[in-house]
Amino acid sequence: MRFILRRLGFYLxxxxxxxxxxxxxxxxxxxxxVSRMFARSQDRMQPEQIEALRKLLGVDDRPLxxxxxxxxxxIFTGQMGVSISRFPTPVTEVISSQIGWTLxxxxxxxxxxxxxxxxxxxxxxxxxxxAVDSALPPLLVFIGSFPYFWLAMGALxxxxxxxxxxxxxxxxxxxxxxxxxxxFIGDVGAHLVLPALTIVLVSIGGWMLGMRxxxxxxxxxxxxxxxxxxxxxxxxxxxxxxxRNAMLPSVTSFGMGLGFxxxxxxxxxxxxxxxxxxxxxxxxxxxxxxPLMQGLFLTITAAVLLANFLVDILYVxxxxxxxxx
Amino acid sequence: MTTAILKQPGxxxxxxxAARKPNRSFVHGILTNKKALTGMAVMFVFIALALLAPxxxxxDPSRITAMxxxxxxxxxxxxxxxxxxxxxxxxxxxxxxxLFVGLTVGFASTFIGILVGLASAYFGKFIDEALSLVTxxxxxxxxxxxxxxxxxxxxxxxxTVILVLVVTGWAGSARVLRSQALSIRSKDFVAAAVVSGExxxxxxxxxxxxxxxxxxxGTLLACVIYGxxxxxxxxFLGLGDASTVSWGNNLFWAGNEGALLTGSWWxxxxxxxxIALVAxxxxxxxxxxxxxxxxRLRKIKTPKDTERSTSK
Numbered sequence: 001m002r003f004i005l006r007r008l009g010f011y012l013x014x015x016x017x018x019x020x021x022x023x024x025x026x027x028x029x030x031x032x033x034v035s036r037m038f039a040r041s042q043d044r045m046q047p048e049q050i051e052a053l054r055k056l057l058g059v060d061d062r063p064l065x066x067x068x069x070x071x072x073x074x075i076f077t078g079q080m081g082v083s084i085s086r087f088p089t090p091v092t093e094v095i096s097s098q099i100g101w102t103l104x105x106x107x108x109x110x111x112x113x114x115x116x117x118x119x120x121x122x123x124x125x126x127x128x129x130x131a132v133d134s135a136l137p138p139l140l141v142f143i144g145s146f147p148y149f150w151l152a153m154g155a156l157x158x159x160x161x162x163x164x165x166x167x168x169x170x171x172x173x174x175x176x177x178x179x180x181x182x183x184f185i186g187d188v189g190a191h192l193v194l195p196a197l198t199i200v201l202v203s204i205g206g207w208m209l210g211m212r213x214x215x216x217x218x219x220x221x222x223x224x225x226x227x228x229x230x231x232x233x234x235x236x237x238x239x240x241x242x243x244r245n246a247m248l249p250s251v252t253s254f255g256m257g258l259g260f261x262x263x264x265x266x267x268x269x270x271x272x273x274x275x276x277x278x279x280x281x282x283x284x285x286x287x288x289x290x291p292l293m294q295g296l297f298l299t300i301t302a303a304v305l306l307a308n309f310l311v312d313i314l315y316v317x318x319x320x321x322x323x324x325x
Numbered sequence: 326m327t328t329a330i331l332k333q334p335g336x337x338x339x340x341x342x343a344a345r346k347p348n349r350s351f352v353h354g355i356l357t358n359k360k361a362l363t364g365m366a367v368m369f370v371f372i373a374l375a376l377l378a379p380x381x382x383x384x385d386p387s388r389i390t391a392m393x394x395x396x397x398x399x400x401x402x403x404x405x406x407x408x409x410x411x412x413x414x415x416x417x418x419x420x421x422x423x424l425f426v427g428l429t430v431g432f433a434s435t436f437i438g439i440l441v442g443l444a445s446a447y448f449g450k451f452i453d454e455a456l457s458l459v460t461x462x463x464x465x466x467x468x469x470x471x472x473x474x475x476x477x478x479x480x481x482x483x484x485t486v487i488l489v490l491v492v493t494g495w496a497g498s499a500r501v502l503r504s505q506a507l508s509i510r511s512k513d514f515v516a517a518a519v520v521s522g523e524x525x526x527x528x529x530x531x532x533x534x535x536x537x538x539x540x541x542x543g544t545l546l547a548c549v550i551y552g553x554x555x556x557x558x559x560x561f562l563g564l565g566d567a568s569t570v571s572w573g574n575n576l577f578w579a580g581n582e583g584a585l586l587t588g589s590w591w592x593x594x595x596x597x598x599x600i601a602l603v604a605x606x607x608x609x610x611x612x613x614x615x616x617x618x619x620x621r622l623r624k625i626k627t628p629k630d631t632e633r634s635t636s637k
Binding site for chain 2: 010011013014017018022025026141142145146147148149150151153154156157161162256260262264266267270271281282285286290293294296297300301304305308
């Protein structure tokens with residue numbers, strides 16, 4: 001319990017840090033980007049909306065601490081201003097309409113990469129010097145060396161443009177009615193294949209190598225020798241004795257990997273025009289839409305912190321050593 | 326006087342066997358390691374190309390000509406872009422900015438990582454708590470979104486790119502270096518140095534740091550890989566310094582000019598392959614450093630392993 005509380009406190013501090021960063025950035029940056037934004041879009045906005053945004057982004061004369069308190073209040077009551085590139089939709093509305101797609105894409109890719117990568121790692125460590133161990137790691141490290149977005153471009157070109165196997169843009173075919181019909185789900189699935197595939201390809205190597213290296217250490221433990229001496233089946237020793245104990249670092253990487261996947265998903269979404277938060281973030285950047293940018297950053301951060309907290313709770317379930325201390 | 330006498334045996338006795346001997350076998354191990362040699366050869370080629378770019382392809386590589394979107398031919402080995410620029414010239418010139426930013430970011434973030442890690446490990450207590458907290462917060466904040474909002478608010482330019490990449494990149498190295506420094510901090514020769522009254526700076530940089538050289542090296546390589554990849558990502562999003570020729574900017578323009586949809590694969594393939602080759606080469610060197618310094622990962626078969634593989 002103390003462990004959980006400590007972690008919770010840490011995540012709150014991390015979240016506070018990102019809010020404060022958000023608060024400070026528009027106020028202390030040279031070149032006054034916020035004024036530039038106002039100059040560009042002033043004629044489209046109502047006077048009171050301009051006033052609200054000025055307060056949010058710090059173009060007002062109140063003392064700093066007063067602005068800070070006002071900013072915090074705004075964030076925790078969910079007032080992140082209106083989006084400028086998709087005027088006059090509130091930022092929260094823009095984000096909530098798109099975060100689902102990122103969760104779908106990132107979540108699918110993360111789960112597939114983690115499961116397959118860990119299994120391959122187990123196999124590679126179990127048969128050191130075997131086919132899996134000698135061929136796959138260098139290959140996967142090489143693939144992992146490519147920038148996310150470049151692999152996405154390559155996949156789009158090869159499977160989308162040349163072979164025409166999968167759709168190359170957006171999350172579902174335009175004009176299709178969203179709903180829980182087989183047609184729609186199949187269509188979403190087909191649109192998901194290429195973006196998810198690229199994220200899986202890039203991230204799978206890290207999972208595999210991490211698991212392989214922990215497994216190698218676990219394999220030299222005495223209880224493995226003991227299990228062998230008892231004459232247990234090799235498959236049982238591999239999965240129930242060795243892999244199970246080597247899993248813990250992977251669980252921790254799962255939380256960390258999430259931030260990585262979110263970043264990868266951002267770039268992948270841009271390539272495939274996938275309507276998630278990453279694609280929106282790029283639009284916000286191009287449209288000098290600072291309120292939306294800040295809102296997206298906070299949302300992504302909150303999601304990553306929350307996921308890490310859930311992983312911590314899981315960790316306590318898995319590792320009794322954490323509980324006893 | 327007494328401290329001076331105490332100091333001599335304390336430092337020399339600890340240093341000679343601990344630092345010098347493994348270093349020699351380390352260099353030997355690296356130079357006989359296939360992975361390391363491959364990696365270093367690739368890096369050598371790229372650095373040579375970057376240095377020779379103005380000689381090999383004189384003139385401005387981004388000059389717009391009338392020969393647009395041509396396939397690779399004898400005249401343009403890698404074809405031309407939609408604006409008629411020679412792709413090979415763009416790629417070779419691009420290596421300059423990409424390697425420069427990558428190396429600068431790598432060295433800067435490793436340097437910060439060393440400072441934070443050593444200070445954490447040496448001083449401990451409150452300083453360690455505070456520094457670890459900051460490190461962990463930076464590690465946890467999702468990197469690319471943070472990169473994007475930092476770059477969006479700062480005035481565009483090469484300096485911004487480097488600054489932003491260092492801000493988001495130092496935490497990983499700080500954490501790795503701290504844990505290594507902590508284990509060295511608890512060794513006897515450090516305690517001896519503390520007792521003999523050496524200054525904190527000297528203990529951190531002359532006693533602890535030389536003993537974690539291989540980890541520092543690994544961190545540096547990882548940071549350079551991060552720098553090159555993240556710069557490319559930032560530029561691909563249009564947040565880099567648009568006036569320079571770099572691999573990321575090449576890819577940004579390839580995407581913008583619709584190279585994918587028109588089937589001009591030769592426009593986007595070279596820059597991506599270069600990024601991957603450099604990252605792969607550095608990763609190879611990194612794994613080699615790991616293999617040489619961590620006996621468990623070496624490719625020597627222990628009796629146990631052979632026994633298991635024969636029994637199957």
